[in-house]
Amino acid sequence: MALREILVVPDPVLKQVSAPVAAVDDGLRALMDDMLETMYAAPGIGLAAIQIGVPKRVIVMDIARQDEPKAPRYFVNPQILWASEETLPYEEGCLSVPEIYDEVERPARVKLRYLNYQGETIEEEADGLYAVCIQHEMDHLDGVLFIDHLSRLKREQAVKKVKKQAKAA
Ligand code: K2U
Ligand code: ZN
Numbered sequence: 001m002a003l004r005e006i007l008v009v010p011d012p013v014l015k016q017v018s019a020p021v022a023a024v025d026d027g028l029r030a031l032m033d034d035m036l037e038t039m040y041a042a043p044g045i046g047l048a049a050i051q052i053g054v055p056k057r058v059i060v061m062d063i064a065r066q067d068e069p070k071a072p073r074y075f076v077n078p079q080i081l082w083a084s085e086e087t088l089p090y091e092e093g094c095l096s097v098p099e100i101y102d103e104v105e106r107p108a109r110v111k112l113r114y115l116n117y118q119g120e121t122i123e124e125e126a127d128g129l130y131a132v133c134i135q136h137e138m139d140h141l142d143g144v145l146f147i148d149h150l151s152r153l154k155r156e157q158a159v160k161k162v163k164k165q166a167k168a169a
Contacts, residue, residue: 001037004052015143018055024119035060046133048140059137076115083107092146100158
């Protein structure tokens with residue numbers, strides 16, 4: 001396993017639309033292992049492959065609390081089959097938009113179909129933080145960041161602040 005660099009705004013790679021995966025093989029599992037190690041080290045609770053510069057429709061996640069055992073999840077070619085009309089606001093952040101947090105409104109529940117670490121097809125419903133995180137990560141697969149759901153002014157202020165942080169580093 002290896003730690004990978006996480007890309008940050010305004011890197012144009014983050015705006016790319018990621019391509020579907022042809023097969024869940026050992027090479028893809030090695031990528032998911034690297035993604036999970038990188039996510040835990042950040043630390044974060046989700047990570048999309050594009051965030052480490054790999055334009056493949058792959059997500060890793062672990063929403064277990066710090067006082068709970070790790071519960072890694074792997075999503076290959078994830079699809080949302082259904083989304084509730086009910087929406088909920090959540091204070092989101094993003095490893096690719098460091099130190100910026102703002103409220104985003106998303107469907108409260110979604111039904112997912114994806115391939116797991118073994119390449120098996122899984123269908124399941126998500127709610128709570130699971131629903132928030134998977135929708136946030138699936139946005140990444142389409143080149144969409146959580147700040148793209150904010151006003152233009154807030155988005156421009158966020159990018160300006162991240163650029164200033166990078167310059168000061
Ligand atoms: O995409 C990412 O950068 C991973 C996010 C996932 C996430 C964003 C918004 C809401 C939930 C999850 C990072 O884990 S950001 C850090 C974080 C950690 C816990 C809760 C919220 C944000
Ligand atoms: Zn993110």
